Amino acid sequence: MTAALTPTTLFGLGGAALVGIGLFMVITHPSLLRRVVGFNLIGAGIFLVFGVIARRGAAAGFAGDPVPQALVITGIVVAFSATALAVALLRRLFDLTGRRDFDSEAPSASQSRGEP
Amino acid sequence: MTLLFDLALVAWLIALAGHIAMTREDRNAIVAFIAFGLLLGLAWVRLSALDVALTEVAIGGGVTGVLLLSAEAHLRKPLAQDSAQDRPHDGRRRLGNVGTIAAALASAAVTAGLALAVLALPTPAPTLAPVAAAALDTTGLGNPVTAVLLAYRALDTLLEKVVLLLALVGVWSLAPDRTWGGAPSLAPAVAPEPLVYLARVLPPIGVVIAVYMFWVGADAPGGTFQAGTVLAAMWLIVMLAGLRQPPDTAHRVLRLLLVGGPALFLAVGFLGFFIADGFLSYPEPIAKPLILGIEAALTLSIAATLAMLVAGPAQKAPEP
Numbered sequence: 052m053t054a055a056l057t058p059t060t061l062f063g064l065g066g067a068a069l070v071g072i073g074l075f076m077v078i079t080h081p082s083l084l085r086r087v088v089g090f091n092l093i094g095a096g097i098f099l100v101f102g103v104i105a106r107r108g109a110a111a112g113f114a115g116d117p118v119p120q121a122l123v124i125t126g127i128v129v130a131f132s133a134t135a136l137a138v139a140l141l142r143r144l145f146d147l148t149g150r151r152d153f154d155s156e157a158p159s160a161s162q163s164r165g166e167p
Numbered sequence: 168m169t170l171l172f173d174l175a176l177v178a179w180l181i182a183l184a185g186h187i188a189m190t191r192e193d194r195n196a197i198v199a200f201i202a203f204g205l206l207l208g209l210a211w212v213r214l215s216a217l218d219v220a221l222t223e224v225a226i227g228g229g230v231t232g233v234l235l236l237s238a239e240a241h242l243r244k245p246l247a248q249d250s251a252q253d254r255p256h257d258g259r260r261r262l263g264n265v266g267t268i269a270a271a272l273a274s275a276a277v278t279a280g281l282a283l284a285v286l287a288l289p290t291p292a293p294t295l296a297p298v299a300a301a302a303l304d305t306t307g308l309g310n311p312v313t314a315v316l317l318a319y320r321a322l323d324t325l326l327e328k329v330v331l332l333l334a335l336v337g338v339w340s341l342a343p344d345r346t347w348g349g350a351p352s353l354a355p356a357v358a359p360e361p362l363v364y365l366a367r368v369l370p371p372i373g374v375v376i377a378v379y380m381f382w383v384g385a386d387a388p389g390g391t392f393q394a395g396t397v398l399a400a401m402w403l404i405v406m407l408a409g410l411r412q413p414p415d416t417a418h419r420v421l422r423l424l425l426v427g428g429p430a431l432f433l434a435v436g437f438l439g440f441f442i443a444d445g446f447l448s449y450p451e452p453i454a455k456p457l458i459l460g461i462e463a464a465l466t467l468s469i470a471a472t473l474a475m476l477v478a479g480p481a482q483k484a485p486e487p
Contacts, residue, residue: 061173063282067282078274084193091227092188096281100285107288108294108295111299114215117296123216123219125327132330
């Protein structure tokens with residue numbers, strides 16, 4: 052554990068912090084939409100750690116190892132598609148039940164939508 | 168000097184993340200998240216990963232931001248008049264203090280573990296860069312990241328396209344029965360004038376930028392994802408301004424556009440059995456034209472898929 056605190060590892064530490072903040076949001080935040088944002092923060096942090104690994108792998112005239120970089124690009128696109136699916140599920144849940152958060156009492160469908 | 172800049176950048180990223188977690192209104196959090204995506208793009212530039220920076224700014228900041236903002240507007244709409252239910256989220260009512268502290272400790276432990284892992288990375292760092300450089304000539308490409316995406320690890324990229332399509336299938340199947348196959352609705356009843364103006368002025372420029380990004384992607388930062396995202400953004404702004412209506416999700420041309428790229432990719436992959444060494448391998452003399460052809464079809468498919476993912480499930484009954 053003797054690696055010096057270089058600017059590159061600084062970004063890795065920042066990424067670790069982002070994962071923690073995002074995880075905390077996903078576990079505790081009452082708003083479901085905010086949990087989706089937290090999930091994206093976790094992703095951003097993990098990608099940054101990958102970026103550090105890519106940057107440290109600079110060799111052969113490249114400024115970074117292209118393999119982790121390509122993995123991150125794939126990861127960003129997949130994270131987006133997961134986000135889109137989660138948001139669509141959340142909108143449907145809201146349309147059907149009026150719920151948008153994890154508070155103890157959700158407004159019932161009849162309350163927010165009028166009696167059937 | 169640059170160390171100071173890096174320190175400030177990381178500090179801003181963490182501060183913004185904290186703000187996103189703590190602010191009361193969802194909308195504030197989402198706007199902060201868009202700013203966060205742009206700053207994160209800068210961080211990627213500092214890590215010398217320009218391809219990733221472009222992708223992060225376009226998808227992480229841009230398209231995700233539009234998706235979240237429109238969802239937030241949808242979630243606030245029907246309950247707006249009911250003040251009792253419209254209170255902003257405050258406190259952590261559901262978990263209680265003990266639960267919140269436990270969650271904070273667990274999150275901090277994950278952060279500490281990751282930080283230790285980052286500090287303990289081996290020196291010299293393992294790298295595949297020399298291998299990627301050695302094989303670069305056989306692909307005819309100049310951008311190693313594009314070579315990894317479309318040649319060395321083409322299987323990952325192919326499967327990722329399938330994931331995008333699966334996500335779209337998932338989103339579309341959330342439509343109620345009566346609107347199945349119909350069009351999603353994006354534009355507000357009255358689109359603001361500046362948006363309509365932008366939607367007329369921006370797309371010509373955006374399309375040129377997208378084509379440029381796709382073309383230089385072979386040799387310089389840029390490529391399929393980035394170009395596809397810019398195209399998707401242009402289509403979205405036109406639909407948001409109400410200048411063009413979103414197509415029916417059952418429309419044949421749309422569906423062809425969606426599966427065209429991955430289908431061509433898969434077809435060339437199987438062709439590799441006959442004209443090259445096996446699945447997803449290209450014969451050396453025509454490797455570059457093949458890759459560019461796949462990339463062109465993929466760019467259009469990605470643009471259509473991303474735009475449709477943001478547009479969401481069908482909300483109008485299909486036209487007869």
